[in-house]
Amino acid sequence: MVDDGMSPPNLDDKRVKNELVVLQTEIERMHAENERLRSMLSQVTNNYNALQVHMVALMQDQKAENNEEHDQKHSGNNNGVVVPRQFIDLGLAAKAEAEEPSLSSSEGRSGDRSGSPINNGEVGSKELELRKNEKKEYSSGIGREESPDQGSQWGANKVPRLNPTKNVDQTEATMRKARVSVRARSEAPMITDGCQWRKYGQKMAKGNPCPRAYYRCTMAAGCPVRKQVQRCAEDRSILITTYEGNHSHPLPPAAMAMASTTSSAARMLLSGSMPSADGLMNSNFLARTVLPCSSSMATISASAPFPTVTLDLTQNPNPLQFQRPPSQFYVPSPNPPQNLAAAAAATPSSLLPQIFNQALYNQSKFSGLQMSQDMEAAQLPNHHQPSSQQQSQQNSLAETVSAATAAITADPNFTAALAAAITSIIGGAQPQPNSTTNNNANTTAPTTSNSGNITTSNSNSNGNNKLCNSNFPGN
DNA sequence: CGCATTTGACCAGCGC
DNA sequence: GCGCTGGTCAAATGCG
Numbered sequence: 001m002v003d004d005g006m007s008p009p010n011l012d013d014k015r016v017k018n019e020l021v022v023l024q025t026e027i028e029r030m031h032a033e034n035e036r037l038r039s040m041l042s043q044v045t046n047n048y049n050a051l052q053v054h055m056v057a058l059m060q061d062q063k064a065e066n067n068e069e070h071d072q073k074h075s076g077n078n079n080g081v082v083v084p085r086q087f088i089d090l091g092l093a094a095k096a097e098a099e100e101p102s103l104s105s106s107e108g109r110s111g112d113r114s115g116s117p118i119n120n121g122e123v124g125s126k127e128l129e130l131r132k133n134e135k136k137e138y139s140s141g142i143g144r145e146e147s148p149d150q151g152s153q154w155g156a157n158k159v160p161r162l163n164p165t166k167n168v169d170q171t172e173a174t175m176r177k178a179r180v181s182v183r184a185r186s187e188a189p190m191i192t193d194g195c196q197w198r199k200y201g202q203k204m205a206k207g208n209p210c211p212r213a214y215y216r217c218t219m220a221a222g223c224p225v226r227k228q229v230q231r232c233a234e235d236r237s238i239l240i241t242t243y244e245g246n247h248s249h250p251l252p253p254a255a256m257a258m259a260s261t262t263s264s265a266a267r268m269l270l271s272g273s274m275p276s277a278d279g280l281m282n283s284n285f286l287a288r289t290v291l292p293c294s295s296s297m298a299t300i301s302a303s304a305p306f307p308t309v310t311l312d313l314t315q316n317p318n319p320l321q322f323q324r325p326p327s328q329f330y331v332p333s334p335n336p337p338q339n340l341a342a343a344a345a346a347t348p349s350s351l352l353p354q355i356f357n358q359a360l361y362n363q364s365k366f367s368g369l370q371m372s373q374d375m376e377a378a379q380l381p382n383h384h385q386p387s388s389q390q391q392s393q394q395n396s397l398a399e400t401v402s403a404a405t406a407a408i409t410a411d412p413n414f415t416a417a418l419a420a421a422i423t424s425i426i427g428g429a430q431p432q433p434n435s436t437t438n439n440n441a442n443t444t445a446p447t448t449s450n451s452g453n454i455t456t457s458n459s460n461s462n463g464n465n466k467l468c469n470s471n472f473p474g475n
Numbered sequence: 476c477g478c479a480t481t482t483g484a485c486c487a488g489c490g491c
Numbered sequence: 492g493c494g495c496t497g498g499t500c501a502a503a504t505g506c507g
Binding site for chain 2: 198199200201202
């Protein structure tokens with residue numbers, strides 16, 4: 001008991017104690033280091049965000065000027081709507097747009113159509129057509145002056161030719177091509193997303209009885225936003241809605257959510273810079289982030305022809321049924337729809353505020369520098385174990401996605417909930433209204449999809465194809 | 476009559 | 492160069 005002669009143990013104890021002390025100091029040092037890195041990280045993030053905000057503000061100013069001119073020309077299309085043009089947040093996209101409307105409203109039109117503005121030769125005659133169009137459309141109250149521009153926008157394939165303004169064009173082109181695709185189960189022929197749409201075309205999908213419908217936003221003249229609606233061939237209960245572009249006009253809150261989503265998606269894709277490399281890494285990060293909880297799927301396809309953020313809310317048990325490019329990261333949701341619906345039924349609306357908040361919180365994670373840092377953290381094997389903060393951020397994001405999915409699935413109208421989910425995943429830029437309410441401007445659109453191949457024929461023969469009859473009931 | 480949808484035609488990009 | 496495909500246009504049609 002008395003340890004006199006027990007010197008050896010004492011020595012050992014000492015040594016152990018020393019080691020402990022060393023370890024402790026080491027740990028403290030690591031903590032300090034961690035702390036330091038964390039603060040650096042947050043500083044960088046803050047700077048980035050500040051810059052982003054600043055840039056957006058500038059863009060908005062610029063756009064506001066352009067729109068003023070534009071509005072003066074076409075007496076107030078945007079009147080009445082309450083919401084400021086918030087989701088023009090998408091800095092770069094906003095810029096791209098800012099240039100477009102002004103161009104399109106008058107002289108610029110020459111350049112638009114077919115995206116190869118400068119396809120000389122044809123321009124002259126086409127301009128006549130365009131002007132004719134303009135008149136017609138303005139008279140109908142839904143200005144469509146954007147059509148030319150949009151043509152180029154949506155028709156991504158045509159974009160590359162866009163041109164001359166080299167400084168912006170790369171960015172612009174990328175933005176224009178960026179798409180947000182939402183896959184959701186819905187028996188309804190359409191989903192309500194808060195915007196007004198006008199159908200301008202429909203095509204049959206190859207090997208798919210369900211046609212793909214094309215819509216453009218009619219809430220304001222010149223709005224470049226378009227969407228495609230298709231129903232999945234394998235599972236017709238799945239509705240695939242793809243959005244492209246950013247609204248150039250104020251929107252009601254419900255629509256805002258979705259709108260900011262597309263903007264954010266574009267920005268996000270852009271932040272990954274060129275699709276090929278960074279884009280993939282980003283997707284990887286996203287997938288990893290979402291995976292842990294995996295009650296929703298987020299896919300970012302950086303592969304061509306345009307970068308697409310896909311939010312899969314179908315909880316499809318067999319993701320493989322959809323052919324996906326190898327470069328896509330697909331995160332399947334294990335939860336059967338029923339479960340989600342049930343879970344959501346209990347909470348949907350209450351969840352949304354959280355979702356929105358979370359979205360804002362997570363937002364920084366998905367953009368710019370912050371994103372790449374997180375990405376590294378996520379991808380590196382743990383030798384620097386991700387800080388608990390990082391980990392919890394990722395977890396919370398996953399939870400957010402999960403919650404959003406549940407809420408969405410339960411929400412018969414989707415809309416805001418849908419947007420919230422996407423936004424939360426890709427980092428929506430706007431503070432979202434906490435209401436899930438939606439405006440009912442809807443568009444119905446039956447759709448089809450997925451294989452990507454579309455036949456040219458339009459025979460709408462089969463009854464099923466009677467897609468949309470959406471008359472915009474609402475709004 | 477005005478407006479939205481339908482649908483055949485057209486255009487441009489892409490691959491072979 | 493040609494054919495295929497995605498996307499858009501615009502006349503025709505239908506509906507309120």
